[in-house]
Amino acid sequence: MIKIEHLQKKYSNVTPLKDVSTEINDGDVISVIGPSGTGKSTLLRCINMLEKPTAGRIWVDGEEITDPSCDIRKIRQKMGMVFQSFNLFGHMTVIENIMLAPVKLLGKSRQEAYDKGMELLHMVGLAQKEMNYPDELSGGQKQRIAIARTLAMDPEVILLDEPTSALDPTMVGEVQSVIEELAGSGKTMMIVTHEMAFARAICNRVFFMDEGGIYEDGTPEEIFEHPVRENTQRFIWKSKILEFDIKSSNYDFRALFGEIDNFCLKNRTALKMSNHIRLVVEEMVIQLMLPVLEDPDINVTIEYSAVKENSKVTVKSNGHAFDGLRIENDLAVSVLKGIISDFHYERLDEGELRNLIIVELK
């Protein structure tokens, strides 16, 4: 249905899309998620050429739309778009907004367009608003009309660019229910959204976007339950990170502990959790590693997931290989017993810091 090859979009100061290649199949309902500024909307807007790609090629139904000779208007007619800010035509009534394109572009009779428009208005629950102007409607109503306007063209693909982001929380539901119904109708859809539960409920495929491209692509189960890649995990689990380097045995640990306390406070971890993180750092770094390292170079990453309510402490250091089992035993017998849910030691094959220890805390 849609094929994208090495798509790139560059602005003078940022490059939201570095290199995107993917294929979207007929009937796919794709949720596009990811942190802000990662090019989710840009990707959507490139697919209907509202943004002109800097490089790369896109095919829709076998036709290359990035080819300058392509009549993009014809493609756009079968590719509806729903905007975050609705963009209903302010000088027209609701029914005119819906009738305009079918009459002018598809050559439908006014009667035909009207009948279809009213049918769609019934579907989105706003038949009685046909004679109202957009500025007389609430945000949720406007967005439902915008969806009806898109559907009036009977598009093969519907692109939804954060359709509920501009809405009052009380109106999100009415729009989501319309989109949900649409998702079940078998149309190809791509929806950029920040509503994870909603994204998961309606789609059969998820694009997690980061680092200028589709960072991870999978089914909702794969992405939401078992994300594989680091950034996806952090995003899905809403992880927050604190990282620091220790390069001397005279390191100011008082300041570091203060920072850890702040980090925990900010992320509203349990008081217990904050103490446990401190303990782990103290035990591993001060008690176990510093005494045996001549010229210490230790990197510590603390990660706290709000979703899973757990923490992970990753320590990388230079020096000889540790005896993994011994560390575990030492830790286990000392104060940490009972607070560690998982322990992992690995000797890496390359790099400066070849000792990798990962501790998970409950």
Add this chain to the structure above:
Amino acid sequence: MGRSMNLKHRIPLVVLSTFVMIAAILFFAGRIYAAGNSESTEQFATATLGVLTGTTCGTDAEKSFPEANIKYFNTLADLLEVLRSGKVDAMIMDQGTTRYLQIENDDLKMVGDVLSAIDMAPAFPKTEKGRELCEKYSEFTRKICEDGTLEEIDGIWFGRDESLRTVLDYENLPDTNGTLTIAVDASLPPFAYMKDRNVVGYDVDIAARFCEEYGYRLKVSNMSFDSILAAVETAKCDLASCGITVTEERAESMLFGEPVFKSGNIVVVSDGESAASSGGGNDNEENLSFAESIKQSFEKTFIREDRWLLFVKGIVNTLIITLLSILLGTALGFGVFMACRNGNPVANGITRVSMWLVQGMPMVVLLMVLYYIVFSKVDIAGIFVAVAGFTLTFGATVFGLLKMGVGAVDKGQYEASCALGFSDRDTFFQIILPQALPHITTAYRGEIISLIKATSVVGYIAVQDLTKMGDIVRSRTYEAFFPLIAVTVIYFVLEELLARMAGRIEVGFNPKRRTREEILKGVNTHDKN
């Protein structure tokens, strides 16, 4: 009239009038050339003196009264008004004009010697054609001077018998040798002025007689005095003659023929006592009630000599200029906006420079540049140059308004329309423009009003619009206020009319005023509701 009452309480005038009385007696004794009386003009050394713009009086005044405060006025009517109201103590005026003024204005008195003897002569462009015509004209002047015709003409235009003051039907003379265009400022009686909707006068009389003798038809182009000199320099006319004083400086840029009138600039004062009887010659004017004086002014301004026809002609010209400029200017502004809309750098560059030029220039300067420089070689009526000038400025305004209106429409509207599959053109006309127009219609209406008012300067390029007609009438009636207020009232009426028209359009542009039936035209809704 009311103002004359106030005058009596002005002490300086009372003092002045004493001198004026003496001057008057001496004056009547010696008529014009006997102005070399013992009366001294020393009293005016530090006085406020009024002069007419564009005449040599200003220079003479500066030379003779270096300490005096000299004020410039554009029309004789204004000058007389300030003289009578005491805003100036005296005016400097040439004897010829003064003699004429004295026919109807007993209060005017000449004081002292002539400041400088002056010759008044027709002016010709410094071209081959101009030189030829100048020679013929001078020959003719010498001839009528010798055979006494000139004296006879003098008697007609400076005499008291109004009925004698007519000229040949110069517009219908046989054009055996072509048509001559003479530039005059028809607000300078007796040299050139409007009477019964025709331009007549001493100079026009001579020109008509010349044309009759030499087989020309005469066409009179009426413009402000400032413009006459420019018109001669740029050969916009064949000659100019309306009491033009010969000066060395002027002779550098134009050719002067044989003088047709010998005169001199002299100090003129108003004798406050008889000022009240000015204008109509009605001795009982002082005792008229306010309503009666209004009635009399109305009669003088509109009824006498069918002057209302002048106003009608002025209104028509003002309306032609305004309406055509609105139409063409809107089309121009819209066209330029469309050319610049998609950011074509060439179109944008040209537009920026032209807008800068057109909007930065005072309207009068723009019109004069167009008339005397850009279209100097083209024989084009001033009214079309006026339309061109106002089309340019109005176009620039419309361009700016459109830019503002379109800029006020959310970018999302454009995107939504494109995303539906509309072309750029359709998007603009169906989505953007209808939403941009309501933002600008109010400002557009204001600009139309401004335009009507702005057209009042077209007198500079020989167009007889409403304002110019008002000036012409004032130069005949010497009433400062009534014609001005009458003109203002007419402007108000015109503005109101145009504003209403524009208001109609505004309503038409408002999509929310449509009824349900209009919106759903051609759709059967019953089966659905």
